[in-house]
Amino acid sequence: MRRWIVIFLNHGESLGGKKVIGLDIYMPDDLKQRIMAHGEISDHIELINASSIEETTVEKVKSIIGDYREVLVILDSPHTHAHVLRELNLYSPLVGKGHYIICGDIIVDLIPEQEHRHRPWGPGNNPMTISKQFLSENNRFEVDKQIENKLLFTCNPKGYLRGVEK
Numbered sequence: 001m002r003r004w005i006v007i008f009l010n011h012g013e014s015l016g017g018k019k020v021i022g023l024d025i026y027m028p029d030d031l032k033q034r035i036m037a038h039g040e041i042s043d044h045i046e047l048i049n050a051s052s053i054e055e056t057t058v059e060k061v062k063s064i065i066g067d068y069r070e071v072l073v074i075l076d077s078p079h080t081h082a083h084v085l086r087e088l089n090l091y092s093p094l095v096g097k098g099h100y101i102i103c104g105d106i107i108v109d110l111i112p113e114q115e116h117r118h119r120p121w122g123p124g125n126n127p128m129t130i131s132k133q134f135l136s137e138n139n140r141f142e143v144d145k146q147i148e149n150k151l152l153f154t155c156n157p158k159g160y161l162r163g164v165e166k
Contacts, residue, residue: 069096
């Protein structure tokens with residue numbers, strides 16, 4: 001099961017940013033080799049093979065980022081309420097004004113319970129419920145409906161969270 005978090009640091013030359021940090025608990029060697037086989041672009045990629053909610057992982061990310069806050073965080077890991085809320089609380093301090101956290105697969109709340117593949121998340125226990133709770137407890141972010149309205153289709157309705165000054 002994939003548990004990716006991707007963090008983009010802006011204002012660099014390749015990839016439209018300074019660095020990409022990819023977190024996952026499962027990174028096969030062949031995948032790492034393919035990702036890191038692209039010369040200059042790969043020089044801007046940092047892969048961390050660990051759980052996104054472990055303190056050591058968060059500390060490693062903080063050491064890479066430093067005081068930099070022009071950051072985009074994409075959360076696409078286990079979609080349970082508790083897990084994503086923990087990720088939001090851990091990674092939101094890294095995101096500055098005008099920058100984003102994207103909560104992946106919020107649409108899970110709108111899809112009927114899946115019977116063909118058991119998942120611990122579903123209606124009532126997913127990123128949509130977390131986004132609402134997180135926004136009610138944290139006034140540093142707001143839903144950016146302008147981005148959502150530009151898209152013809154998204155799996156992340158109300159999941160584009162923009163840092164605001166408060």
